[in-house]
Amino acid sequence: MKIKVIRPKFTSRHCFMNTLPPEQIQVWILHWRSMTDWVKENWGILEEKEIEQYTSFVKYEDMMRGALGRIAVKKISSSYLGKETKDIQIESGHFGKPYLCCSGRRLSINYNLSHSGEIVMLAFGRDVPIGVDVQEIKQMQEYQRLAEYYFSPEERAAVIRQNNIELFFEYWTAKEAYVKAIGCGLYKDFASFSVKIGGISSERYSNQIWRICQIAVDKCHKACLAYGMRNENEL
Known part of the structure; x- marks a missing residue:
């Protein structure tokens, strides 16, 4: 694709x-x-x-x-x-x-x-099926606390280790694009799955695999696209 x-x-x-x-x-x-x-x-x-x-x-x-x-x-x-x-x-x-x-x-x-x-x-x-999310990068003192609550253990560890708010927004937009693509919106627990930006989600949902692509916008925004395919050859 x-x-x-x-x-x-x-x-x-x-x-x-x-x-x-x-x-x-x-x-x-x-x-x-x-x-x-x-x-x-x-x-x-x-x-x-x-x-x-x-x-x-x-x-x-x-x-x-x-x-x-x-x-x-x-x-x-x-x-x-x-x-x-x-x-x-x-x-x-x-x-x-x-x-x-x-x-x-x-x-x-x-x-x-x-x-x-x-x-x-x-x-x-x-x-x-597709989902997209864009977020303005805002300085938030509590972003590590949000990562602890909403991210999977590996995502949470990466954000805290790098102490990088841009990485937080990369994960956030990837996760939100994914839940929008599968049609669950914010009804799905963000901490229940992991995303790999430039790769695929950790779970297979609705008999499909899900590709996560970062979209370059500008220095003030982060954005991701997620889409589903039946097999990896279609990605």
Whole structure:
């Protein structure tokens, strides 16, 4: 499976036009502050319930990150499918994992999104379960205590031994991307499994193995993608 990272330049109204080959996962990295005008121009794509949700946020940045992610999902997926954005519906499955529908039928394109700090990140793939997570690197005195509580023994030991907050966020984004990929979200105990960044998770889930890939964003953010395959030859 090939991973393609897309960092669009928003100088053209056709910036979201793209195709999605079956052997490829595409990861889109968007900077919300540079896209506020674009979000306002495309606000009408949102459904009434979505507008109510995002306008209820207290912080402006939370509203913009959420709205940008939702609009971008519809614009990108409609381009992949050759459909109008109004024909794309976003539904939620077990544990709240979102999926795409058209005319009540679930589509073969899977997606996942995450946002933090300046970044909204989206990942798309055909017939492959995926999860993505991005986190702004923040200085936290308690990060070693969080590692002791949420990480597996080997992950916890590595973070404490290196005393490195960036390593903490590498593990955190990898673990969150994984639980989002398998569809459990935060309902799965983070300490119950280990991840290997650039490798596979320590467990086989739903008869699949799970690859963990770090995505380079910038010096202020860490991000990971997780996806599942039936055997290691497909990774």
